[in-house]
Amino acid sequence: MVVVSNSSPLIALAEIEHLPLLARLFDSILIPPAVAAEIAPTISTHPAWLRVEPLKTSIRPDVMRPSLGTGEREALSLAAELAAEWLIVDDLAARRIARELHLRVTGTLGVLLAAKRRGLIPLLRPVLDRLLEKSFFLSPQLYAELLALADEERS
DSSP states (O other): OOEEEOHHHHHHHHHTTOTTHHHHHSSOEEEOHHHHHHHTTTOOSOOTTEEEOOOSSOOOGGGOOTTSOHHHHHHHHHHHHHTOSEEEOOOHHHHHHHHHTTOOEEOHHHHHHHHHHTTSSSOSHHHHHHHHHTTOOOOHHHHHHHHHHTTOOOO
């Protein structure tokens, strides 16, 4: 399975010490060079399952939007180039473009929910709370929806 990630989910998961969940959900994750550069301050040594994959062509013209950063543009282009099964990205504009490119998208929260459903984490709530402590934006409504999807009640 080909999975491409942008930097923000990798950084968020690393900051709450849950980066290894990605290796348990997906065999490997590919990142373009710009994403590798963006995550370097947080993830200085890449685990073996996180591989840098250069683009074989230039960045797609349809992802050259001012609202996107270089890492997002490269991640979208790489995912499209490789016909990736999944693109892991949090940015709303990038997710919208990914859907236009017919890419399946998940993000940090989708990864955590999948990990909970597969029994890789016992509870979602404390993990979401740690994300919030790290300044991850999560509306109270989405927080409650995630807990409901994870079969956890909000207290």
